[in-house]
Amino acid sequence: MIETIFMVEPWHWLVLGFLLMLVEMFIPTFACLWFGGAAVIVAAVSWLLPIALLWQVLIWLTLSVIFMFAWVKYIKPLSVDRTKAGLGGSVIIGETGMIVIKPQSDTLGRVRFSVPIVGADEWLCRSYDENIEVGDRVVVTDIIGNELVVARPKRMTVPIVSR
């Protein structure tokens, strides 16, 4: 056993935890923080309860993985997109515009936005819906080359981007 050579005490865990948190600042991943946090908790647990080293390690690893998933599941959704810059042309999907030329089966239509999006305020457009008329509000569902695919806005629906 490691204990015969090296006696692991609670403060070792504490130091390991702080060191891992320090390392987090210098390496570009975002993983050491969870290992560090878990190590600090293990330090507290092993200080309160006498448990074997194997269990301490298992608790540490399990807690780390749990923290990671918890972060991704609960904390990550809280980080909103503060800018749409750099997200590419896909930001136009979901925008609402107004039809100025009716898209028909043989001709492309034209949709106008109140502010320029992805470099233009007027886009050529197509639609699967035959009944769109000039002046209708439409939602962009896809972008094909330099043309948009538009549809009538459905209430309370988020446009689904087909992959």
Add this chain to the structure above:
Amino acid sequence: MSSINIVMLVLIALIVFTVLKGVRIVPQGYKWIVQRLGKYSQTLEPGLNLIIPFVDTVAYKVTTKDIVLDIPSQEVITRDNVVIVANAVAYINIVRPDKAVYGIEDYAYGIRNLVQTSLRSIIGEMDLDSALSSRDEIKAKLKLAISEDISDWGITLKTVEIQDINPSATMQASMEEQAAAERLRRATVTRADGQKQAAILQADGRLEASRRDAEAQVVLAKGSEESIRLITAAMGTEEMPIVYLLGEQYIKAIRQLAESDNAKMVVLPADILSTIKGMVGDKLKV
């Protein structure tokens, strides 16, 4: 029991590396394409992402910022058979990274070539003068022309800017010659116009001057007539006034002759009356 320790250490290593490789942070402005065992599985958006390290690999890191493509210059023949050299710059944006990496081997090369060939065909339908002056029209046609081609690659062409449209060297020389000839023609016409105006004005001047000269002579003659009439009235005879006037003129002339500063020898007739008689004729009965 060292075996337990070894297992423990390996387990630690496994989990640590799994977590380290499974957490992926994508910077803003990029999207990463993840393949699961060689097949496309997902596109990672900017921010924190988790992937399964054993089966997932980040195959491509695609920028979603605008890309500036320099379209190399090329020789284009217009509809009126003039060779011009045109180059452009294209701004593209990757809308669907998966289509861009799987739809075409090298999208930059593909779009560059598309823009080149489309530009050639669009300018080929135009006359030289309209090609030189209607850049916006060329731009709109270009966007429309390659829109369908790039739709499969998940790329949108934001704009194409024609940088230079230059006629070839010989064409440029002849255009300059044409412009120079035109200016020369205008200069010649202007000069001729000026000369014509000057001639007209000079002739006008002469006309006016002779008109006034004639008027002056009339006035002088009238003055002489008046003076003769006065002298006649004073002298009462017919011949004497003429003799008198001529004598006066004669003496005036001799005085002027004497005052002029050239070498002179003035010969005066002794008998002024008979001299005048000789000048006037024998009608005088002096």
